[in-house]
Each structure stands twice: as C-alpha cells, then as structure tokens.
Amino acid sequence: MRIKIFALALILFGSMTAWSQDDMLDSLDLSFESSPMKEDKIPYFAIAGGFTGTFFFANFNEIDKMIESNFPSFGNERFKGSNIFMPGAEGFTAIGIIPNMRLGFFGAGGSKTIKAVNADTTRSIDYSVSFNGISFDYAYVPTRRLAVLVGVNFGWGTMAIEYFRTTSKYNWNQFNENSNPDNFMSKTDAGYWLVQPHLNIEFALTPFIALRGSAGYSVSLMNEWKFNKNSAFSESNKPPDKLNASGLYAQFGLFLGLFNY
Secondary structure, eight states, rough: HHHHHHHHHHHHHHHHHHHHHHHHHHHHHOOSSSSSOEEEEEEEEEEEEEEEEEEEEEEEEEHHHHHHHHHHHHHHHOOOOOOOEEEEEEEEEEETTSSTTEEEEEEEEEEEEEEEEEEEEOOOOOOEEEEEEEEEEEEEETTTTTEEEEEEEEEEEEEEEEEEEEEEEOOOGGOSSOOOTTSSEEEEEEEEEEEEEEEEEEEEEEEEEEEEEEEEEEEEEEOOOOEEEEOOOBTTTTTOOOOOOOOEEEEEEEEEEEEOO
C-alpha cells in the first residue's frame, strides 16, 4: 500500500514539473527577427613602409612656349602631352588615439628630358620635380583586407628647369671659369609648398604585404624663382605664375609591414 501511494505521488509531481516547464518555454521569445544580430565594424590598423610610383601630369604649356620662342634649335620637340614618373618611398602607422586614422611620411622625385642633336653638339632641357612631406588619412574597411582611405598630404618641394649644351668630348683643363659657347648649362629653380588631397585604395594580399592604387591633385604655392642659384628675375620679366607644380597625379605602391584588418 505504501508503495502504491509513493508511486502515485511521484507521478503527480512529475506531471506538475512538466506543466511548469511548458509554461516557461511558452514565455520565451525564440524569434530571430525580434533580436537581430549586430555586425561589428572592422577596425583598421597598419604599420608599414614601401615603394611608390607616381605619374605626375604637370602643366607643360608655359615651358613649351618658352622653348618655342627661345630655343629654335629644338624644332618640334616639346614636353606637351607628357607626364613625369616619380619613384619614391612612404611609411605610415595608425594613430591609436584616433580610431581608423593614420600618419605617414613620404618623398618622391622625377624628371623629363627632351633633346636635340646636331653633329657633335647635343642640347637638352631637363624638367624635374621633387617633394617630401607628411600625410593624414582616414580609413574605411568595407570588407576584410580592403581599405579605402581619404586623406591629404602636406609638404614642400623643388621644381627646376635646366638647359645643357655639350660636345661629345671635353678637356679636363677646360673645366674652369672661361666661357665656352659649345659647353655650358643654365638652371632656374624654385621651392614650393604642397597640398595634395587624395583617395587611396589598398588591399592586403597577406597580413604582411599590401598593394595601393591612388589618385589626387597637387596644389603648389610657388616661392621665388632663381637663375643659376643666386640671381633673381626682374619683376617686369619673370617666370609666369602658371609655371608651377600643380596638377593631377596617379600612384601605385607596394608596402611591407603589418596589416591587421
């Protein structure tokens, strides 16, 4: 009799427990729609250095006008339609106190030359541009390994135009102050300040290697032009304002370092 009463009590207790658990399950909201999963933004971090190649689309109109009026021996040789390739280097690191911001240091330089050869005499004009500076970029990471950076460069540089006239051979003892009409050079150059807004797209092939494609515009604020380092041009006859280091540029780069995004 006691066994029957104990078994009956156990059955009633089990039924009550199961009924209570059913009520608890009914009260739970297991719908995924009511609590959507939130995707975390991918943070940006990189510290690296590497090679950059910049194609600078300079404004050659003013120098072409000067060649046409002052150097008839060059015939139809002109800079027009050219670009200057500027090999360089850049290093950068993320700024930890400002998320997705980074600071960089860069430098690049290049030149373009046209020539006119007549018998034993070669004439050439060399147009060169170089710059150095710092960069500030903000990175957006739309997907793993891919970063889109909007930024601006601030820097300084030098722009120079050099004219050379040389013969194929020359005597060492003639390297002196005496004037030689067949062998000489003239140079004019100016320093400038630089502002470059740009857009970079960078892809990390591995955590240690990344590639870059970039485009931007250089805004140059030219300083005073000098002739042969020391002579200033007169106010009434000086290089035109349009002879500057402003223009569009495109760039590629290969970087080695640590890319954690």
